[in-house]
Amino acid sequence: GAVVSQHPSRVICKSGTSVKIECRSLDFQATTMFWYRQFPKKSLMLMATSNEGSKATYEQGVEKDKFLINHASLTLSTLTVTSAHPEDSSFYICSARVVAGSDEQFFGPGTRLTVL
């Protein structure tokens, strides 16, 4: 099956710094990538949808200036958490879809962000 990687898998940073998380589709071209945030014992919350070469579409309540998403190529999307604060600590998961429609999404392994 299709493989999606995320880097780093874990990151600890100080409050006020910025953190970049990479999501790569390793063996396919992803026309659309999704970024989710998962709180402990909670479901996935869709943060934004990004299509290669265009601006991301953010869900209501998600600050686009805080969570910068770039989808510069068909195999790479990045999420940058700017000026991170402890409340940004969470598990961030990306997923990729090859084509729109019924195809399932392929998920990355997730990135655990801890802001001190």
Next chain:
Amino acid sequence: AQSVAQPEDQVNVAEGNPLTVKCTYSVSGNPYLFWYVQYPNRGLQFLLKYITGDNLVKGSYGFEAEFNKSQTSFHLKKPSALVSDSALYFCAVNTGGFKTIFGAGTRLFVKA
């Protein structure tokens, strides 16, 4: 609006017994239904999907799910549970658009 409900926060079952994890959905249009499994500190792994055709869908690791249109349900089942099946299970629905809506998740605990 699309929604997915997983009525049970946790399901407990003894190893070797059959298991069922429930899911109901509400969509306008034909649903595409999915089950995913998540192990601790890991991303989601695809188990199975229903798009069209046979209502009984077979997936990975011996899991299956039955699509019931009249009851708008898509329960996940396995005839004989393993301790290694213990994980968090998510039901999801999509109607062919960009967004997939996930249920709240059900934690499955299989006791040896």
